[in-house]
Amino acid sequence: MRVLITGARGQVGHELLRLAPEGFQVHGLGSTALDIGNAAQVAKVVAEFQPQLIINAAAYTAVDKAESDAERAWAVNRDGVANLAIAAERLGIPVFHISTDYVFAGDAREPYRESDPVGPTGVYGASKLGGEVMLAANCSRNIILRTSWVFGAHGNNFVKTMLRLGREREELGVVADQHGCPTSAASIARALWTLAVQYRDHGALQWGVYHYAGTPACTWHEFALEIFRQAHELGLLERVPVVRAIATTDYPTPATRPAWSVLDCSKLHEAHDIAQADWREELGLVLRELA
Numbered sequence: 001m002r003v004l005i006t007g008a009r010g011q012v013g014h015e016l017l018r019l020a021p022e023g024f025q026v027h028g029l030g031s032t033a034l035d036i037g038n039a040a041q042v043a044k045v046v047a048e049f050q051p052q053l054i055i056n057a058a059a060y061t062a063v064d065k066a067e068s069d070a071e072r073a074w075a076v077n078r079d080g081v082a083n084l085a086i087a088a089e090r091l092g093i094p095v096f097h098i099s100t101d102y103v104f105a106g107d108a109r110e111p112y113r114e115s116d117p118v119g120p121t122g123v124y125g126a127s128k129l130g131g132e133v134m135l136a137a138n139c140s141r142n143i144i145l146r147t148s149w150v151f152g153a154h155g156n157n158f159v160k161t162m163l164r165l166g167r168e169r170e171e172l173g174v175v176a177d178q179h180g181c182p183t184s185a186a187s188i189a190r191a192l193w194t195l196a197v198q199y200r201d202h203g204a205l206q207w208g209v210y211h212y213a214g215t216p217a218c219t220w221h222e223f224a225l226e227i228f229r230q231a232h233e234l235g236l237l238e239r240v241p242v243v244r245a246i247a248t249t250d251y252p253t254p255a256t257r258p259a260w261s262v263l264d265c266s267k268l269h270e271a272h273d274i275a276q277a278d279w280r281e282e283l284g285l286v287l288r289e290l291a
């Protein structure tokens with residue numbers, strides 16, 4: 001099966017290429033080879049490669065920068081997805097797309113289900129929601145996988161930032177009043193490939209929106225403590241820094257962060273037998289790779 005992967009140089013794109021199962025002919029393109037915001041380029045690449053499935057791992061992911069660069073964020077996260085959706089529908093093929101917890105307002109107390117009302121609070125979340133709407137409207141066979149707090153050995157993420165700060169500082173403050181689910185890029189790639197295999201073998205899936213994130217839920221502060229504990233154990237850090245628990249208000253950012261990002265992932269498990277990965281084990285694999 002021929003699979004076109006966009007955003008192939010990003011965290012998830014990288015893992016999608018690395019973990020492609022046997023029997024899939026993968027064409028992974030970075031943003032220079034394929035700008036998804038360019039409709040003509042999308043149409044050309046799709047016409048040439050004739051994919052049987054598109055997996056979109058491309059996105060404008062700079063959450064804070066998006067507040068002052070909204071036009072670009074919308075061009076990639078909404079219009080780019082529309083371009084892929086239209087090209088896929090023309091060929092009669094599905095699109096698997098990755099979305100985010102930021103489509104929610106982040107003020108809930110229970111894990112978000114796919115049917116819960118959305119309400120993004122910033123440009124990034126709104127533009128990603130725009131992409132979901134465009135995909136659903138333009139491509140009849142689509143999977144939208146919302147995830148959160150992505151980390152991996154490749155690319156920029158919280159784990160890498162903590163490792164750098166842990167080496168530079170003896171003490172640091174980490175936000176302890178935001179709750180979410182760290183998710184390894186590799187586990188997202190595995191979930192998407194499991195869906196691709198099911199689609200290849202059965203010719204259909206239960207299409208629609210799904211949540212997929214790591215387990216258990218934690219705060220950034222708890223995530224940081226576990227990163228330092230494991231990194232120290234593996235010899236990546238000489239000493240564990242003091243990690244102070246701080247409030248969101250102590251760490252102002254241009255885009256507001258959801259206080260509650262916990263995703264209920266039971267729908268994907270029930271529909272497609274894909275279970276959540278324990279992020280602490282995934283973290284161990286990533287740290288070993290970095291070591």
Ligand SMILES: NC(=O)c1ccc[n+]([C@@H]2O[C@H](COP(=O)([O-])OP(=O)(O)OC[C@H]3O[C@@H](n4cnc5c(N)ncnc54)[C@H](OP(=O)(O)O)[C@@H]3O)[C@@H](O)[C@H]2O)c1
Nearest residue numbers: 007009010011012031035036058059061100147148149150
């Ligand atoms: N990171 C997170 O914590 C997080 C959380 C929830 C959901 N997500 C979602 O998960 C997906 C994957 O995220 P990630 O962490 O892998 O992001 P990432 O590492 O920032 O990768 C995104 C990739 O998209 C590419 N890209 C940007 N604009 C593009 C364009 N116009 N055309 C084609 N490619 C373009 C970038 O390429 P260049 O670098 O060459 O520009 C980059 O390699 C995204 O949909 C994101 O919204 C991420």
